[in-house]
Amino acid sequence: MSRPSPQSNKIQIVIVGGGAAGLELATRLGKRYGRKRHDIILVDRNRTHIWKPLLHEVATGSLDANMDEVGYRSHCHRWGYRYFYGVLAGIDRAGRQVHLAPVQDDTGREVIAAHSIRYDYLVLAYGSVTNDFETPGVAENCTFLDSRAQADRFRDRLLDQCLRVSRTMTADPVSDAHVRVAIVGGGATGVELSAELFNAAAALGYYGLEVFDRSRLEVTLIEAGPRILPALPERLAEAARRELEVLGVRVLTNTPVTASDAEGMTTGSGARIDADLQVWAAGVKAAPVAGGLNGLEMSRSGQIVVDPTLQSPTDARIFAIGDCALCVLPGRDRPVPPRAQAAHQMATAVFGNLNRLMDGQPLRPFVYKDHGSLVSLSRFSTVGTLMGNLVGGKLAIEGRLARIVYLSLYRMHLITIHGWLKGVALIVVGHVNKIVRPKLKLH
Missing domain, CATH: 3.50.50.100 (FAD/NAD(P)-binding domain)
Known part of the structure; x- marks a missing residue:
């Protein structure tokens, strides 16, 4: 069934997926437009967000996810968007609707019935799963x-x-x-x-x-x-x-x-x-969608093919960003890699293009800037490259400098989704917790 919206007279932008790309985009749009003439909706299968590159630390107990996760409901209230708990089941491009599967609790009882959400613009950012x-x-x-x-x-x-x-x-x-x-x-x-x-x-x-x-x-x-x-x-x-x-x-x-x-x-x-x-x-592959995506062009690995503007060539009202998108930029042989830095840059690009689209201005192509790759070997070492394409990927760094740069990537994410004041406060709290809290989460 179609879920009624009390804000149906507003321009409705639906973002499916609250990972690094989707949450950053929802935050930017909510901050820019609020709820007066726009209705920004974020849909995710989870109730909280945690930065995916940190999951290996959660898995070993080195990181307490309760301290670092972001609750969507409180975050959306702060930043002017709405959050819907649900799983993408398909889309109706002609009717401009997103179909969500029913939500059940751990006993199998239905919590939320299957329903649909209308959209004027749709951004698919539901990420990837292990292949x-x-x-x-x-x-x-x-x-x-x-x-x-x-x-x-x-x-x-x-x-x-x-x-x-x-x-x-x-x-x-x-x-x-x-x-x-x-x-x-x-x-x-x-x-x-x-x-x-x-x-x-x-x-x-x-x-x-x-x-x-x-x-x-x-x-x-x-x-x-x-x-x-x-x-x-x-x-x-x-x-x-x-x-x-x-x-x-x-x-x-x-x-x-x-x-x-x-x-x-x-x-x-x-x-x-x-x-x-x-x-x-x-390896990774795009997360599967049970009901398909209504004729959107897809790659063999299940990713949504997008133009340089990050729009689907099948439907200009639909964008895809992050790991679920396949974007081969002009002059490149390989698609934009599924990395956190790419997700962040795509979110920024789509934010700008949605603004231009609603203002009737020409859209700008996405420009991916490879800032290099960093790999953390816990407290023992960090290795990687900086500047990537700018210097041919040859600026190699190791040790303390690499560790500082690696940690800065997550700090930038915190500042993007929380703003400077709270973001910096959370960074300081994180340093304090490393001293006063147990080294491992054992429960």
């Missing part, structure tokens, strides 16, 4: 890190396994018990999670697991390609590999995984990798 490439057993046995719920689930399983090993060692001090973690995917998520696990293991001794330390952690990082971190120069990728191996990570390259079961993984050569916990971080 398991239909590898047998992966969906059933591996953890993905696409949401806070998945990160929380992994943390609980990790702590349970650490407790099992600790109890075993208490009963039998010469036991060879270990926590075995296999991580598939040598990109940023897999590498950062591998390092963060050792940071967490080192802290567990302070919280009741006195006989457990990082020597009882066995982490295997598995990459099908010839090296980890293909987005970085080979020298930096090799430096990251050496750092991981010093920590104790076993790094396997040129090792495709062909199957997963409850006890571990099988590689293309037939070798076995036994694991108590398995994480799949080997």
